[in-house]
Amino acid sequence: MEPDGKDTRRHINAGSKFTIGAARKETVITTPTDTRTEFSEVLQMVKVLPEVDLLIAESLFDVPEKAGIVVSANDEDDLKHSLSRIKSPYENDRILAIVGRISEQMSEWQGIPCVSDLVDIVSRFMKS
Numbered sequence: 001m002e003p004d005g006k007d008t009r010r011h012i013n014a015g016s017k018f019t020i021g022a023a024r025k026e027t028v029i030t031t032p033t034d035t036r037t038e039f040s041e042v043l044q045m046v047k048v049l050p051e052v053d054l055l056i057a058e059s060l061f062d063v064p065e066k067a068g069i070v071v072s073a074n075d076e077d078d079l080k081h082s083l084s085r086i087k088s089p090y091e092n093d094r095i096l097a098i099v100g101r102i103s104e105q106m107s108e109w110q111g112i113p114c115v116s117d118l119v120d121i122v123s124r125f126m127k128s
Contacts, residue, residue: 069095070121073102079109097121 073079
């Protein structure tokens with residue numbers, strides 16, 4: 001996430017367990033991993049942070065029961081395939097939006113908005 005050549009990236013590459021990069025308007029915490037971090041581990045990390053409004057997890061199929069879901073899809077077949085891979089049962093009211101190229105083909109699917117990127121979803125979420 002941090003670009004090569006920056007001090008924080010050099011610190012990460014040197015083997016730090018955690019790296020915190022603080023700038024004027026943002027703070028980034030990184031920790032290197034050999035494998036994908038399990039969502040349960042992410043939730044443990046979030047517990048120590050101040051109030052978290054939104055947590056975005058990409059390619060997550062073991063969705064916690066109360067979590068809202070954003071699905072990424074290229075087309076309707078891809079969408080149906082992604083929905084079939086979610087381990088916990090989903091209900092349309094838990095699906096906040098569908099993102100990706102599918103938004104070029106349709107503006108909604110079964111009443112769920114299809115948008116081109118996460119910026120729109122985040123702004124909708126923060127306004128509600």
